[in-house]
Amino acid sequence: MMARQLWWAALLLGVSCACAAAPAETIRIKDIGKMAGWRANALTGYGLVTGLAGTGDSSRNKTTRQSIANMLSRYDLTVVADDVQSRNVAAVMVTASLSPFARPGDAFDVTITSIGDARSLVGGALMLAPLKAANGQIYALAQGALSVGGYKYDMNGNVVQKNHPTVASIPGGATVEQGVATDVTNAGTSVTFVLADPDYTTASRVAHAINQSLGLGIELAVAQDASGIAIQIPESRRSRVTDFLTAIENVAVEPDRRAKVVINERTGTVVSGGDVRISKVAVSQGDLKVTIMTENTVSQPLLLIRVNQGRYGTPVSNTQVEVSEGAETGFVAATNNTVADLVQALTRTKTNTRDIISILRAVKAAGALHAELIVQ
Template sequence: MRTGLRCMTGMAVAAALLSTPAHAGRIKELASIEGVRSNQLSGFGLVVGLDGTGDSTTQMPYATQGLKNYMDQLGLPLSAAGAAQLQMKNVAAVLVTAQLPAFARPGQLIDINVSSLGNAKSLKGGTLIATPLRGADGEIYALAQGNLIVAGAGASAGGSKVQVNHLSAGRIPEGAQVERSVPTPLQDGTTISLSLDATDFQTARKVATAINRRFGNGVALAMDGRTIQVKAPTTPNERVNFIAELEELPVEETIAAAKVIINARTGSIVMNQAVTLGPCAVAHGNLSISISSTPVVSQPNAFSGGQTVVGEKTSIDIKQDTGKIVQLPASAKLTDVVKALNSLGATPQDLLAILQAIKSAGALNAELEVI
């Protein structure tokens, strides 16, 4: 099963969460059924009814072109000259995205996200007009329309501006209606395949063992570290009942591979409870360089014909803190690893280099991953 991650961020690997006893998890929390998945939908649309906060016609021609095409479909074609005279302050070109859930049927409603494509100042109070949403195959699977919900506010006057949250993106709950379903191969063949969320041979073996213990030997077969093939009933109702019972089966605890995740941009460090530390000694010192500049004015004597010259006097100070050698004892638990690292008194950014050095020395029993 997945073990809890212990997060260490802030000041020098700050305080880590204490380890808690792991417990068995269900198959539905460790794996998913292959073929049962959602699909991404997207489409180009127009938001109308804005209070002068729409796209600029000169800088965003898509809004003008989109409105012209929409009017043509309504039987009200615009000439090129007429389209050029449109004032689009109340219209914004947007990109509409949604997720089509597995087993979705025509007539069902799904949520959609609406994001500005141009330079609209705000989508607040706008209405999305009928927008077809297409899948990766180019087919239309849903039709979106409705009033936007924008969780923000803003005001400007006299060159001053105040804004709360993001105004160029919004959401329409149940704003799209499914027009076409996606076939799901759930009922095909005599077997189904379980796909683990993470590749792990130990977990794959224990999932197969749990299924065989409940339904009989030979029902489940671990194909690799991520896939388990399961024999299933062929009738739809029996297969659904079989899957529902299968997903609730508990799986024995598994210990995840020891791993330390390092975010070099933020200085965050995350490690799981399988991380252990071998005995080692660490010395770390800080080098600081200070540069100060003081203006210096050279004033010529009276009637000398010289010019006043402004220069700078620069001083550079280099200071290196003494680094003491700290002995880190062998640590078999996450809490002991945290205490040992905190004893160094290093900042999170310094710990990035220290952890990599300890790993290179063979004293850190974990995989380092930098993101």
Template structure:
């Protein structure tokens, strides 16, 4: 209860603060200036008996690897591959990455390998969504997990030993065309759709670069750019550092029913409402009594259940909220009622159903 009170009080304190100006670069990104996901299939070798053993797809992949190295396995031969594992390799290709640069890769098992510790990834191509190869990955894995097992089946696992990472493990082979230096206009996309924020950003950019920016919709602004990479980069750098005061976020209450977490933002308002909340606590205590028969009665010993039922009704208090009550007043009213996290969820849902809570409720 004390933790919930401190949380609500902190939210009320932040609610009283005025909106702060944010840099343009923190409110969105330029269209095309984004990372791209890469994925590929590979083989990790050099494991200490913790590999996939005789899985067919691992054997087939090893035949392909051996073939590229000039070694052909005889037909019908199925090598034991306890020291090899089939893996999925993933990476993120940054914007403007050029051939020859390196990126980090993550390697994860897809079979029954127990651990990738000590393994090395064989040269593997990484594909983009268009099916083209954009990078080649290879290197020794750094595994943060540890798995140990005994012959009797007991085992100890620390973190996840079936996932590893290779720093600078992939070399970029192909650049992604962004159209950065060829388009007459660049589009800027807000992280959160809001027409007021878009309008304020348009006015701020036009104040610095008159007539350059127009609003396309609640997310996108179109900015006229000069041609030439140098002039264009200078203009973008200046735009990204312009301060814009974003519009107040929509009123929203976030409820996590599994953990009992409730977050109320500063835009939440209440219509006039009276809140009364009380709880009834019922306690049932079960005891067993042994009953012995009378001497020479030929009876048998029996067990009798003895139940003690009691209840306690907590005092009900009433809190009144005036029209347009803000977050601070809501917090004060709920603290006066002494409600816990689970009770708070019930009260907020009841206020929403009564039409007194002017906010969107998001149940996680």
């Protein structure tokens, strides 16, 4: 069966026509990178979630009890931490990402995660929590009712749970108190465009496309390396840098693409570019079948039955292993084809994905697959 399948694969590869190459696709520069300095800022904070229906941290969590005592002291209430026995409060961490051009008063989402032994955050509300950056300064304040995409209820050993009830979010729950001064220009005279996937060919094409689109007759964009393109801002555009950057972002370019084949062995997924080439190679795969048969019997001698009345015999398992290999092996000859042709041909012959992955890895090891093989 395997020999017949691979024979059909060879036939399909042999009759595949050499179609004309598809026209290259051009995309905007803003879709393959960003301006240097454009980055989000991570914020973190510590807070308390109240209003839980007995699903908060237990009395064993000293951090939560101390936090409750400290919070009440702000309202002129003196409570010893050891006297706090409430399970309606949970200690949480608050995380968020501050956009590069955030201004005071802007709202953004925050994520709440439990750090204690709380069972669920359903129905809780976050008390006012300051959010700090890595420099220790407060940039936002978070507060509000939690939105939990799950639940957990347990009673008498029975547990019903959906998703992760100890993780929640507050849409628009944080307010910016201190904005971030983001300047993507270098003293207002130049900018640097950074590619998401560094490549010398793509960087050179981007610089060439920018110089052609501006039409000023001078070379303003220069590829510094495989990732960065330095762009000079003309003096006539320095008063309106935003309009200049808008024109730069919408320049169309044809990026170069590296040949890659991505294999996920856990899910049996193979993803590759349609034009990844395969040199002349022969693929041969045998058909091995292993059969294991187990027969369970009971050994019960007659003399033992008479001497030990009422006792059972001894179970005995007899196992047989048979290995059979097909008389013929499959053969596929791939000549100047692509990975897409080979995978499509093998799929039509009902070759399973695991075998296709093994074949592609063997072709790569033979030096016939001209692409980077990424195994996840």
